Amino acid sequence: MIELKNIKKSFNGRMILNDINLTINDGDILAIVGPSGAGKTTLLRALAGLGDIDSGEILLDGQQFDPRNSDLKNNVIGVVFQDYNLFPNLTVWENVTLAPKMVLKMTKQELETRIKPILTHLQLAGKDDLYPFELSGGMKQRVAIARALAMQPRVLAYDEPTSALDPSMRTEVANLLLELKKDGVTQIVVTHDIELANSIADKVFTVNALS
Numbered sequence: 001m002i003e004l005k006n007i008k009k010s011f012n013g014r015m016i017l018n019d020i021n022l023t024i025n026d027g028d029i030l031a032i033v034g035p036s037g038a039g040k041t042t043l044l045r046a047l048a049g050l051g052d053i054d055s056g057e058i059l060l061d062g063q064q065f066d067p068r069n070s071d072l073k074n075n076v077i078g079v080v081f082q083d084y085n086l087f088p089n090l091t092v093w094e095n096v097t098l099a100p101k102m103v104l105k106m107t108k109q110e111l112e113t114r115i116k117p118i119l120t121h122l123q124l125a126g127k128d129d130l131y132p133f134e135l136s137g138g139m140k141q142r143v144a145i146a147r148a149l150a151m152q153p154r155v156l157a158y159d160e161p162t163s164a165l166d167p168s169m170r171t172e173v174a175n176l177l178l179e180l181k182k183d184g185v186t187q188i189v190v191t192h193d194i195e196l197a198n199s200i201a202d203k204v205f206t207v208n209a210l211s
């Protein structure tokens with residue numbers, strides 16, 4: 001369980017997050033919604049240790065936790081970015097195995113036994129040798145999800161998972177997230193898409209624009 005308590009964040013004297021209190025239960029899908037500029041990405045970045053907060057606490061299983069000092073090996077939150085951030089000059093297999101190899105020091109054998117099933121599960125079997133430019137938008141997203149899952153995070157977070165895709169892919173994304181939920185993956189989805197949020201989330205949290 002992750003708890004956010006009284007999280008505050010300002011940029012240049014402008015309050016963006018004022019007193020955010022939120023609990024994310026294991027195995028749940030939490031959707032974070034709110035108008036453009038309200039601070040959804042700021043909140044996600046703070047949780048993932050990519051940005052700091054001014055005050056407040058983050059607790060992991062009841063213990064105070066600083067995502068910025070979190071050991072990469074004990075990956076708590078894996079983020080799937082809006083534009084996926086795949087390495088363009090690496091293949092699917094290289095993209096997904098780079099961090100497990102370098103950070104988790106997985107052996108070739110471990111990569112085979114642990115990463116291959118993730119790729120198969122995400123319908124990427126046989127795509128190992130393709131480069132990002134050879135993939136459709138939906139496939140790129142699944143590679144980004146596989147890459148995040150390969151680091152065995154406690155929580156998988158997505159920034160706007162439907163925005164870079166054709167609207168017809170929305171159901172596919174929703175089904176993918178529900179499938180991962182069935183596997184017990186805890187997920188956070190930042191989205192403008194209230195319908196998507198309502199259709200998949202256990203809890204919908206609204207970040208309000210402050211001024």
Ligand SMILES: Nc1ncnc2c1ncn2[C@@H]1O[C@H](COP(=O)(O)OP(=O)(O)OP(=O)(O)O)[C@@H](O)[C@H]1O
Nearest residue numbers: 011012016034035036037038039040041042043192
């Ligand atoms: N590093 C930064 N420095 C200054 N201001 C920032 C910084 N990052 C974000 N902001 C400002 O904080 C506010 C919240 O931005 P954020 O990206 O979190 O909003 P959002 O709700 O995710 O918006 P969108 O839905 O448009 O992506 C915006 O006004 C943005 O300009």
